Amino acid sequence: MIVLLIFAIVGGYRIARHFLTPESFGDYGWYRGAALGEIASRKPVYGGKKACDECHSELLQKVAAAEHKSISCESCHGASQAHADNPDILPVKLTDSLCLRCHEANPSRPAWLQQIVVGDHYHAKTGGQHCTDCHLPHQPNEAPEEPSKTKETKPS
């Protein structure tokens, strides 16, 4: 009788466990293995440098040769998977605040980084000018060929 009872309990437990544990439980460990695929199935928002390289390889080569070579396109231009999927969706326009986000002087910043105090910076003193008047963001050490007076950049 006792043996029968033990068998019944163990059997009942096994059957109940079989139906109550989620499928794919224990594939990799003590959890639902299918969760990995579900989490991984989300669509990326940032496309990555490779996606940019498909159309803008010329610009990428320019950047790779200059000071900003370590910077990814999407650091400045923002999440661009949507733009890669549909070129009609344009990335947001950039402003001076984006340059200052990294280059504004700050005692916490490491010494290797080029930093400016906006008030002391050559052209900012006279007012009304933008970073891109003197610096090309893709080749920061070079100046633009002609002053970009016509360029519509909103001051921030």
Add this chain to the structure above:
Amino acid sequence: MKPELSRRSVFKTLFTGILAAGVLVPVRKAKSVVRNLLVSSSAPAGYDPTKHKWLMVLDIDRCIGCGLCAEACKTENNVPRGPTFFRTWIERYVIKKPIPGSGAIRGETIVDSPNGGINGFPPSLVPREEILKSFYVPKLCNLCEHSPCVQACPVGATFDTPDGAVLVDPNYCVGCGFCVQACPYGCRFLNPETKTAEKCSLCYHRITRGLQPACVEVCPGQARIFGDLKNPIKNDPLQAFLEKNRLQSLKPYLGTDPRVVYANMDKEVR
């Protein structure tokens, strides 16, 4: 009364047991076939978690505190915009000069992280002449090998994957918040929209597609170096970095064995 153990009853029970096992085996097999179909349909094709091992190294000397990583993380992972919900964030450490004559190595350490560093850092309240040293430290889930959060979860909704990520299964999380309390690095929060625990997933949807995590992608200073230890690529920046630098992990005395390691870290960082 003594229960009788006759030969018949013993055979009977044995027979039932064998029969039950015989029924269960094919059922289980059928289930595994269905399951494999389901799994392969949702995961990116060709990604086997047992064949990768990811590692992230954070170089404190290279962090410029721009906050692009924290912002990219929120955009990529649809994290609520509130100032307490972060999968990754930047902390500013300001170490003061010791009080003259106190004999201390260094003065007080002040840590702040206004909105995770997304909007940049306002000038520190400590006057510049009192600052001995100041630097930024990017923080994220430490992807512990022995995760306290995994041990704390009562429903098995959070787990260590074979490729070194620690993930939350949003379908099984009950939102009890035990893991939020258990994490010694403060890397978890309860999402107010889904009411489930959330944390850095190492951009699992990106790394399984061969992309880099969003924070690594946008980091302008190369402060975040990410790579696969099992499949080093040609001229792997991670391998080169590991050869050249000395590494430390946060709170090593807890025995969590993090897979997120820091280079050039000061003793004050915690």
